[in-house]
Amino acid sequence: MSANRRVVITGVGVITSIGMDAAAFWDGLARGACGVRTIKAFDPSPLATRFAGEIDGFDPKKYLSKEGRKQIRVMARSIQLAVASAQLAIDDGKVDKSKLDPTRFGVEYGAGLIPSELTELGEASYLATGKATHPVDVRAWGEKIRETIQPLWMLKYLPNMLACHVSILHDAQGPNNSITESDAASLLALGEATRILRRNQADFFLVGGADSKINPLSQARQQVFGRLSRNNEDPVHALKPFDKRRDGLVIGEGGCTLVTEELEHAQKRGASIVAEVAGFGSSFDRGLTGKGLARAIRFALGQAGITPNDIDHVNAQGLGSPDLDAFEARAINEVFGTAVPVWTIKPNIGHLGAGSGVTELAGSLLAMKHGTLPGTLNYETPDPACPIQVQTKARAIGKPYFVKVGFTEMGQCAAVVCKKW
Amino acid sequence: MRKRVVVTGMGAVTPLGQSVKELYENQIQGKSGVDFIHNFDATTFPTKFAAELKGFELGRFVKDLSRWKHAGPNARFAAAASMQALQDANALEGTSIDRTRFGVYLGCGEGIQDFPQMSKLIGASYNPENRSIRSDIFIKEAISTFDAPEEYEQEMHTTPGHLAGHFDLEGPNYNCLTACAASSQAIGEATEMIRQGEADMMLSGGSHSMIHPFGITGFNLLTALSQNNANPKKASRPFDLNRDGFVIGEGAGMLVLEELEHARKRGARIYGEITGYGSTADAFRLTDSHEEGRGAIACIKGAVDDSGLPLDAIGYINAHGTSTHVNDFTETLAIKKVFGERAYKIPVSSSKSMVGHLIAAAGAVELITSIMTILNGVIPPTINYETPDPDCDLDYVPNVAREAKVDHVLSNSFGFGGQNVSLIVSRFRD
Numbered sequence: 001m002s003a004n005r006r007v008v009i010t011g012v013g014v015i016t017s018i019g020m021d022a023a024a025f026w027d028g029l030a031r032g033a034c035g036v037r038t039i040k041a042f043d044p045s046p047l048a049t050r051f052a053g054e055i056d057g058f059d060p061k062k063y064l065s066k067e068g069r070k071q072i073r074v075m076a077r078s079i080q081l082a083v084a085s086a087q088l089a090i091d092d093g094k095v096d097k098s099k100l101d102p103t104r105f106g107v108e109y110g111a112g113l114i115p116s117e118l119t120e121l122g123e124a125s126y127l128a129t130g131k132a133t134h135p136v137d138v139r140a141w142g143e144k145i146r147e148t149i150q151p152l153w154m155l156k157y158l159p160n161m162l163a164c165h166v167s168i169l170h171d172a173q174g175p176n177n178s179i180t181e182s183d184a185a186s187l188l189a190l191g192e193a194t195r196i197l198r199r200n201q202a203d204f205f206l207v208g209g210a211d212s213k214i215n216p217l218s219q220a221r222q223q224v225f226g227r228l229s230r231n232n233e234d235p236v237h238a239l240k241p242f243d244k245r246r247d248g249l250v251i252g253e254g255g256c257t258l259v260t261e262e263l264e265h266a267q268k269r270g271a272s273i274v275a276e277v278a279g280f281g282s283s284f285d286r287g288l289t290g291k292g293l294a295r296a297i298r299f300a301l302g303q304a305g306i307t308p309n310d311i312d313h314v315n316a317q318g319l320g321s322p323d324l325d326a327f328e329a330r331a332i333n334e335v336f337g338t339a340v341p342v343w344t345i346k347p348n349i350g351h352l353g354a355g356s357g358v359t360e361l362a363g364s365l366l367a368m369k370h371g372t373l374p375g376t377l378n379y380e381t382p383d384p385a386c387p388i389q390v391q392t393k394a395r396a397i398g399k400p401y402f403v404k405v406g407f408t409e410m411g412q413c414a415a416v417v418c419k420k421w
Numbered sequence: 422m423r424k425r426v427v428v429t430g431m432g433a434v435t436p437l438g439q440s441v442k443e444l445y446e447n448q449i450q451g452k453s454g455v456d457f458i459h460n461f462d463a464t465t466f467p468t469k470f471a472a473e474l475k476g477f478e479l480g481r482f483v484k485d486l487s488r489w490k491h492a493g494p495n496a497r498f499a500a501a502a503s504m505q506a507l508q509d510a511n512a513l514e515g516t517s518i519d520r521t522r523f524g525v526y527l528g529c530g531e532g533i534q535d536f537p538q539m540s541k542l543i544g545a546s547y548n549p550e551n552r553s554i555r556s557d558i559f560i561k562e563a564i565s566t567f568d569a570p571e572e573y574e575q576e577m578h579t580t581p582g583h584l585a586g587h588f589d590l591e592g593p594n595y596n597c598l599t600a601c602a603a604s605s606q607a608i609g610e611a612t613e614m615i616r617q618g619e620a621d622m623m624l625s626g627g628s629h630s631m632i633h634p635f636g637i638t639g640f641n642l643l644t645a646l647s648q649n650n651a652n653p654k655k656a657s658r659p660f661d662l663n664r665d666g667f668v669i670g671e672g673a674g675m676l677v678l679e680e681l682e683h684a685r686k687r688g689a690r691i692y693g694e695i696t697g698y699g700s701t702a703d704a705f706r707l708t709d710s711h712e713e714g715r716g717a718i719a720c721i722k723g724a725v726d727d728s729g730l731p732l733d734a735i736g737y738i739n740a741h742g743t744s745t746h747v748n749d750f751t752e753t754l755a756i757k758k759v760f761g762e763r764a765y766k767i768p769v770s771s772s773k774s775m776v777g778h779l780i781a782a783a784g785a786v787e788l789i790t791s792i793m794t795i796l797n798g799v800i801p802p803t804i805n806y807e808t809p810d811p812d813c814d815l816d817y818v819p820n821v822a823r824e825a826k827v828d829h830v831l832s833n834s835f836g837f838g839g840q841n842v843s844l845i846v847s848r849f850r851d
Contacts (some may be wrong), residue, residue, distance in 0.1 A: 038785040042556040043556060043557050044560075046557050046560040046561045046564070047560060047564075047596055074707065075657065077616055080784060084762070086700070090501065102704065103701070106702075107702065110596075112576060112577075113531060113576055113577060118543050118546070118554040118556070118559060119545075119547075119552070119553060119554050121539075121540070121543050121545060122544075122547040122552060122553070122554055123547070123549070123552065123683075124540070124638075125539075125540040125541070125542075125543035125544035125547060126543075126544045126547040126549055127542030127544075128540050128544060128545070129541045130538055130543065135537075136536070136540050136544075137536040138461055138462050138463075138465075138536070138537075138634055139462055139465040140465075141465075141540065141634060141638075142462075142463065142464070142465030142466040142467075142634070142638075143465045145466075145467075145638050145641065145642060146467070146641075146642070148458075149638065149642060150642075151642045151644075152642070152643070152707075152708070153638075153639060153642055154638075154639030154642065154643065155638070155643070155707055155708070155837075155838075158598075158600065158837070158838065159531070159577065159598050160598055160599045160600055160837075160838050161707075161838060161839075163599075163702075163838075164702075164707060164838035164839055164840070165707075166706040167702040167703075167839060168704050168705065168706065168707070168839070170704075171701070171704050172702060172704050173701055173702050173704045173715070173716060174700075174701060174702065175699070175700040175701065175702070175842070176702035176704075176839070176840045177597050177606060177610070177700075178598055178599050179595060179596065179597055180531075180577035180578065180598045181577070181578045181581070181594070181595060181596050182576055182577070182578040184578070185578075188595055189851065190611060192595075195613060195614070195617055195619075196613075198617070199613060199616075199617065201700070201723075216554075216556040216559050216560050216563070217559075217563065220559070220560050220564050221563075221565035221567065221572050223564055223821075224564060224567040224568075224569045224572060225569055225572070225573065226569065229697050254694050258527060273738065278608070280596065281619075282524075282592075282595075282619070283521070283591060283592060283593065284582075284585040284586075284590060284591045284592065284593075284594040285591070285596070286526070286585065286586055288593055292591055295521060295591075299619075354643065378775060379479060385513075391546055391621065395715070408578055408582065410578060410579065410582030410583075410585075410586070411582060411585065411586070411594075412581070412582060412594045413594075
């Protein structure tokens with residue numbers, strides 16, 4: 001039986017608005033950098049929220065071979081971010097792919113809804129609708145699709161394409177899955193990849209998440225959802241997790257891929273081990289009472305065989321949402337009281353949606369590696385509705401474990417416990 | 422010994438019936454659920470037909486409709502099939518089951534975009550002269566047009582979230598979307614969660630509808646759909662020489678998976694056991710499966726290894742059998758590679774010849790058919806099989822159902838983009 005197989009993290013590839021690889025990302029966190037600013041990708045002036053954690057100068061070509069570059073035209077931005085972070089993880093983990101068994105090499109990503117680029121449907125829509133006042137003519141659309149829309153259009157936007165492209169680029173023939181569970185997606189993917197490695201169905205994994213909502217359609221949708229901060233005057237200070245003055249989310253974009261592998265496999269190839277994935281738990285918190293999220297955290301602690309006292313810090317979701325921060329704080333308080341410091345990097349990079357969990361977890365991995373926990377930005381006024389100890393100043397790492405928490409506004413929860421190696 | 426996982430409840434809403442019993446009875450009679458599309462006016466599309474769910478009313482299955490008011494077809498189909506499965510398993514809220522140990526793992530598709538609304542918004546902001554979008558116009562119009570609840574229901578976590586909320590399932594909650602392999606993968610991974618002790622029970626399966634203008638557009642552009650508009654009921658013809666693409670279907674299939682001792686303790690009826698799960702990737706090309714069936718072979722082998730059964734034990738293969746040229750060729754090749762000479766003696770049939778291809782939901786519905794085959798001793802046929810293809814030379818149970826005692830069924834699902842999943846379901850034995 002394979003119950004004793006241990007899973008370790010041996011590579012980190014991360015692309016965010018504060019850094020385009022693990023070193024730059026860590027440098028940004030350590031400096032307290034913030035990548036949130038007015039949107040440049042398109043004219044945001046009609047939006048109530050006109051800022052986001054947008055990545056400047058991302059060029060997917062830099063991360064792809066000549067062969068891989070041909071595929072960029074069928075990769076939406078979320079997919080490009082995933083494949084770029086996968087290459088960075090391979091580089092960071094000093095992985096010699098020629099020495100891997102492709103059939104024991106798995107890939108798993110958390111992915112969000114990927115909207116079509118509007119121009120790709122422009123001509124067909126125009127022909128079907130004529131002027132805006134006319135009713136839509138689906139017959140005219142049907143007649144014109146072959147002339148007006150490129151053949152591979154749909155493939156560019158399927159959520160499984162993050163993992164598919166990565167598997168093709170790296171010849172990963174093992175298990176391949178795409179978790180589409182919104183803000184909890186990439187932590188659930190990490191949990192599942194860990195489960196697969198433990199049960200001996202693979203030895204090596206690329207696991208992560210990537211998401212970009214910085215486009216006109218996604219931003220219009222976010223606005224009608226009504227959860228975003230509208231502090232256009234001061235974007236850098238807009239996202240205030242757990243602070244009494246918090247007034248909403250700030251969207252960011254980016255992606256992160258981790259190399260995870262079975263311990264002996266990592267040791268055999270002489271990998272530099274960053275941390276062990278020691279525990280994982282997931283749940284559904286019906287009614288967002290906090291009990292369900294607390295249960296996921298306790299399950300992860302139990303699997304790691306530790307108690308709340310062993311935890312250096314909680315890496316929180318910290319959305320900056322009035323109600324959801326209170327929910328998260330209730331759960332953290334239920335498990336840890338106010339004794340354990342809580343850190344969140346959302347104010348640095350914004351909310352990465354399906355990519356958020358693993359990207360934020362990478363922050364704690366790097367903090368463990370460097371021995372310092374940076375402070376949470378923009379936290380000034382404590383809120384009695386959030387009875388937790390938010391870490392605001394940098395401090396030395398004191399204990400070997402951290403827990404990363406993630407959840408959706410519907411109640412899907414995940415918690416991952418990692419141990420410094 | 423690892424924990425054993427059994428099936429204690431099943432539910433389905435499909436183009437061939439809105440219960441498991443009705444679906445299976447129609448399948449063994451060789452009926453087709455395919456017809457011209459009614460969901461929208463498809464008369465000018467390259468493909469004008471599909472297997473639609475006819476006369477579906479969620480109110481027949483679920484009393485309190487408030488949660489489902491804005492929900493799209495995926496969520497509504499899922500709710501109906503889940504209610505059947507949970508009732509069947511005697512596992513609704515109010516029974517003595519620990520709800521925190523009862524999770525959800527779906528392979529459910531994305532919600533449907535409002536086609537008239539979206540094409541109108543894009544059309545109104547399009548400048549045909551320079552072929553570009555005025556994003557400022559688009560944003561202004563979109564903000565004033567979008568209905569927040571309707572937009573929200575497009576998100577892929579809403580269906581598993583609604584099911585967990587409605588039926589009080591507070592354990593792990595997952596959704597995966599690996600194209601046509603999704604619900605099989607969901608069932609495989611849900612089985613592993615129970616085996617590894619993360620839950621006692623999982624509601625698992627899939628739900629999907631892509632019978633809308635964007636969906637048909639996407640698949641037509643990829644030339645994946647049959648265009649046999651002259652004879653829709655004959656269009657889905659897996660393994661036949663004259664096959665020309667798959668026929669899209671819609672619906673949902675749900676199973677209650679349960680740890681064996683847990684099922685025994687509460688006296689649950691056991692329909693079958695999930696004994697094998699294999700999962701691989703082709704890692705080959707976006708649009709084609711590997712020519713020699715590399716991923717499919719490894720996946721079938723993986724499932725057999727996982728089950729601990731000898732190869733000879735497999736008595737029936739419920740094929741992925743999409744009716745596309747490439748899949749049916751590659752799948753046949755893979756079956757022959759794995760089973761050798763015995764491949765010719767194993768009945769292989771494709772449910773998709775009758776119910777169409779339910780995309781993310783396909784695998785779950787086909788696993789239910791596989792379980793019904795074990796329980797009833799009748800293998801459903803591959804209909805529309807008329808002209809043998811020299812490259813597809815197995816026993817496809819052509820056109821007429823066949824009586825046979827089957828103890829172990831292999832069910833294949835291969836997703837667009839290269840994800841392969843095989844499940845083995847077995848007659849339950851103590």
